Amino acid sequence: MKLSISDREKIDIADDRIFYQQPRYVYHLSDSFRTRLTKLYSEYLMNHHVILDLMSSWVSHLPNNMRFKKVIGHGMNEAELSFNKRLDSYWVQNLNNTQNMPFENSSIDVGLIVAGWQYLQYPEKVSLELSRIIKSDSLLIISFTNRAFWNKAPNIWTYSSEEQRIDYVKSVLSDNGWRVEKIFKEKTQEKKLFGFYPVDSDPFFSVIARNNKSNN
16 A cells, blocks of 8 residues: 555644643553453463563553563553553654664564554554564564544644545555454444443554565
């Protein structure tokens, strides 16, 4: 999939560091979405994995009963990342400025992106770089809902439907060394009015892809 200049444009063109300079210790996803995400992780992640939590924050949504070989975090706010107790290490980098990541080839077992893809202006370059650092035949799990900081989301995301966003993620991954294995499109619900009445909450979308690229 080839993105145009217009596709990559966003409302807020100021340096991303300005927007992310203040930590936000809040949940950007509903409780039901986070519960579903953690359950998904528990089904795919293993204790011996080295995990890359890309575009992370003060929480990683990892299962509490699992301890991994290493969890490496990335984000735009150092205070949030330092608060995240699941991270063994982290670094700060604006992926819209530079996409090269400080890892050797095939050094990561599984990559995670949650509520982050929608801010990438060069997702094809990020996907290609991830195919370099994640081991061949290993996984990348990209999860998202219908929320975003819309002033920071590129037009390709903002003006697409939910189905089009899934197709967009699939297309970029397929063009850059990934084989899409499974897609989750699910409703989630929260209980309101003293817990008696369920109401629709953040929809849960996840694209799971396997690295087709050999980095030996």
